[in-house]
Amino acid sequence: DTAVSQTPKYLVTQMGNDKSIKCEQNLGHDTMYWYKQDSKKFLKIMFSYNNKELIINETVPNRFSPKSPDKAHLNLHINSLELGDSAVYFCASSLVGGEEQFFGPGTRLTVL
Amino acid sequence: GNSVTQMEGPVTLSEEAFLTINCTYTATGYPSLFWYVQYPGEGLQLLLKATKADDKGSNKGFEATYRKETTSFHLEKGSVQVSDSAVYFCALYNQGGKLIFGQGTELSVKP
Numbered sequence: 001d002t003a004v005s006q007t008p009k010y011l012v013t014q015m016g017n018d019k020s021i022k023c024e025q026n027l028g029h030d031t032m033y034w035y036k037q038d039s040k041k042f043l044k045i046m047f048s049y050n051n052k053e054l055i056i057n058e059t060v061p062n063r064f065s066p067k068s069p070d071k072a073h074l075n076l077h078i079n080s081l082e083l084g085d086s087a088v089y090f091c092a093s094s095l096v097g098g099e100e101q102f103f104g105p106g107t108r109l110t111v112l
Numbered sequence: 113g114n115s116v117t118q119m120e121g122p123v124t125l126s127e128e129a130f131l132t133i134n135c136t137y138t139a140t141g142y143p144s145l146f147w148y149v150q151y152p153g154e155g156l157q158l159l160l161k162a163t164k165a166d167d168k169g170s171n172k173g174f175e176a177t178y179r180k181e182t183t184s185f186h187l188e189k190g191s192v193q194v195s196d197s198a199v200y201f202c203a204l205y206n207q208g209g210k211l212i213f214g215q216g217t218e219l220s221v222k223p
Contacts, residue, residue: 004155041199041216043156048209056210090155099144099163099205103155 003027004104006091012110013081021076021107023091031055032074033092033101034066043090049074050096078109086111114139114206118214121199125192125221133187133217135176135202143204145169145178145185146211150199159187159200192221 004025013019025032033056034046048056052068063079078085091104119134137145144163148156160169165180174189185202202214 041150041218043201043213043216045210056208092156097209099146099211100158100161101211103148103157105153105155 004091004093004102006089006104006107008107009105010108010110012112014112015081015083017081018077018079019081019109020078021089021091021109023074023076023104025072025091025093025102025104027093027102029093029098029102030071030096031094031098032068032071033094034074034076035090035092035103037088037090037106039087047074047076081109081111083111085109114143114204114210114212116202116204116212116214118200118202118217121216121218123217123219125219127194127221127223128191129221131187131189131192131196131219133200133202133219135185135187135214137183137185137202137204139183139204139206141207142180143206145176146203146205147174147176147185147187148201148203148213150201150216152198156201192219194221194223197221 031050033048037043047066049068065077068074088106092101094101115138146161147159149159160171162169162178168177176187199216
């Protein structure tokens with residue numbers, strides 16, 4: 001019954017490694033998002049995909065690459081991880097042009 | 113540009129106290145406004161919303177009224193419970209299709 005799911009829930013890794021976070025939604029939505037929440041709880045959008053097409057790309061380092069194999073999935077790949085990448089990453093989805101977004105439980109990434 | 117400003121937290125209240133969390137916004141046009149809640153260890157959930165001026169959103173005893181003249185959307189609840197302890201985010205939806213969040217206000221309710 002999970003609407004928006006993310007894996008893994010926790011991710012601890014060393015600087016310089018490459019890692020991926022997966023997101024899936026079963027709500028039939030066309031639009032998916034990635035957000036980053038920093039240690040002060042500030043939440044900022046990183047990317048948005050509409051039916052597998054990138055529509056929002058905020059000022060995010062090139063080391064971050066979203067990939068959408070189909071409209072129900074939006075994965076986030078991060079190359080050459082840095083200490084500053086430590087955060088909670090949230091996936092979300094909505095209908096096209098929909099204002100209400102549904103969030104996943106988050107992935108806490110810790111870079112050592 | 114668009115932005116949302118919330119009152120600083122943490123806010124600590126006793127059970128059954130009255131809650132107000134202030135939220136003001138800056139935006140072009142007339143954005144829709146939202147309150148999201150994040151319980152410990154969980155993702156954000158939509159709490160309530162309002163799409164035009166003077167609309168009142170309400171859910172689970174929480175209310176907020178869209179005030180265009182003061183560009184505000186303050187969250188209120190008449191009697192908080194321990195289970196309301198969470199981080200509350202005010203947000204606006206702009207014409208570019210983005211949700212712009214405030215910095216979040218942590219609420220702690222003590223029995």
